[in-house]
Amino acid sequence: MTVMERLATALAGIAHEVETPADGTPCLRVAHDGVRPLMQALKTGGGFETNTFVTAVDREPAEPRFEVVWEFLSVKHNDRVRVRMLSNDEYPKVPTIIDLWPGAAFFERECYDMFGVRFEGHANLRRLLMPQAYEHHPLRKEFPHQGIEPDKLYREWDRKRRTQGGQPS
Amino acid sequence: MGSLKPADANQNKGGFLATRADALVNWGRKNSLWPMPLGLSCCGIEMMSMLGPRFDLARFGAEAARFTPRQCDLMIVAGTLTWKMAEAARTIYDQMPEPKWVIAMGVCSSSGGMYDSYSVVQGVDMILPVDVYVPGCPPRPDAVIDAILKLQTRIERETPVRDLLATPVTEGWEEGTGRFKRQPNKSNPTRRDGEVAEAEVEAAQ
Numbered sequence: 336m337t338v339m340e341r342l343a344t345a346l347a348g349i350a351h352e353v354e355t356p357a358d359g360t361p362c363l364r365v366a367h368d369g370v371r372p373l374m375q376a377l378k379t380g381g382g383f384e385t386n387t388f389v390t391a392v393d394r395e396p397a398e399p400r401f402e403v404v405w406e407f408l409s410v411k412h413n414d415r416v417r418v419r420m421l422s423n424d425e426y427p428k429v430p431t432i433i434d435l436w437p438g439a440a441f442f443e444r445e446c447y448d449m450f451g452v453r454f455e456g457h458a459n460l461r462r463l464l465m466p467q468a469y470e471h472h473p474l475r476k477e478f479p480h481q482g483i484e485p486d487k488l489y490r491e492w493d494r495k496r497r498t499q500g501g502q503p504s
Numbered sequence: 505m506g507s508l509k510p511a512d513a514n515q516n517k518g519g520f521l522a523t524r525a526d527a528l529v530n531w532g533r534k535n536s537l538w539p540m541p542l543g544l545s546c547c548g549i550e551m552m553s554m555l556g557p558r559f560d561l562a563r564f565g566a567e568a569a570r571f572t573p574r575q576c577d578l579m580i581v582a583g584t585l586t587w588k589m590a591e592a593a594r595t596i597y598d599q600m601p602e603p604k605w606v607i608a609m610g611v612c613s614s615s616g617g618m619y620d621s622y623s624v625v626q627g628v629d630m631i632l633p634v635d636v637y638v639p640g641c642p643p644r645p646d647a648v649i650d651a652i653l654k655l656q657t658r659i660e661r662e663t664p665v666r667d668l669l670a671t672p673v674t675e676g677w678e679e680g681t682g683r684f685k686r687q688p689n690k691s692n693p694t695r696r697d698g699e700v701a702e703a704e705v706e707a708a709q
Contacts, residue, residue, distance in 0.1 A: 464623075466588050479622075482622025485622050486587060486630070489587050492591050493594070496598075
């Protein structure tokens with residue numbers, strides 16, 4: 336039984352499109368409302384017990400701008416599937432999958448940190464890599480590689496340290 | 505023997521006892537540097553190797569790495585310093601007792617290196633007063649030992665006792681405590697100190 340056959344039986348009745356990119360991994364395109372049922376079907380019927388990654392693509396200047404990408408691995412059948420969702424929002428809203436794959440929590444935090452994707456239902460959607468008070472999403476296309484005032488938070492901290500009785504130096 | 509030329513102003517100020525006391529203090533300081541190993545990335549591995557038996561920093565009296573800043577006087581920034589880590593690095597530096605010195609080990613801490621990036625400090629001299637820069641990615645332990653030797657020659661030239669004697673009693677001692685005020689660090693200013701001073705001048709205008 337190939338991946339495509341397994342997917343066809345597992346995803347019967349759920350709206351999606353199937354593509355096969357050049358690397359051969361089956362790729363499911365889905366809309367926002369279809370994400371939850373599709374994920375549940377992949378976990379239970381498809382046998383994809385591992386979430387490999389959750390990330391996003393900034394396709395600017397293409398429309399729609401953002402694409403959220405999930406990839407799943409079935410260790411038992413040794414095959415993968417990729418799920419893609421397009422969104423044209425400034426801050427795309429996507430349902431979380433951490434109730435199905437708890438390991439996705441860190442990926443979703445990273446994706447939020449780097450692209451500004453809001454994962455609905457994520458209990459702890461804080462920044463993962465950048466400081467909590469950071470204002471930008473560094474992997475967006477409009478973000479310059481040297482950053483926008485990269486030392487801003489340090490400056491604020493340093494001013495506080497100097498003025499509010501920090502250690503003299 | 506020596507020349508009969510008049511001694512210059514500095515020598516007049518010092519005097520034999522003070523200069524000899526300086527030499528003794530400097531000798532003690534330079535041969536017992538206690539490094540604060542701020543190993544932030546791959547340079548940290550070379551630093552461990554430097555502290556270990558093969559390169560044996562103990563030959564130069566600087567092998568007693570301590571993981572509390574309270575016991576250290578030499579900060580070795582070994583690796584890539586990010587802006588998120590910069591606050592911690594500065595706090596550790598502030599917690600070290602005077603006198604203290606800083607070695608920027610490797611290109612990342614010297615200039616940001618290849619990380620021309622939004623998250624990396626473009627040289628730790630933006631936040632810390634650096635005494636010696638060591639190039640290399642990572643530098644060999646020999647290079648860092650050379651940096652420590654260079655720092656030792658630098659420490660030899662310092663004048664702690666003469667500075668102490670040159671400070672007027674009314675300015676030097678804290679009122680009623682019997683304690684001597686903290687000596688300003690004699691290291692280089694950070695690039696940021698200049699910026700902050702400029703900002704203060706602007707704010708005053």
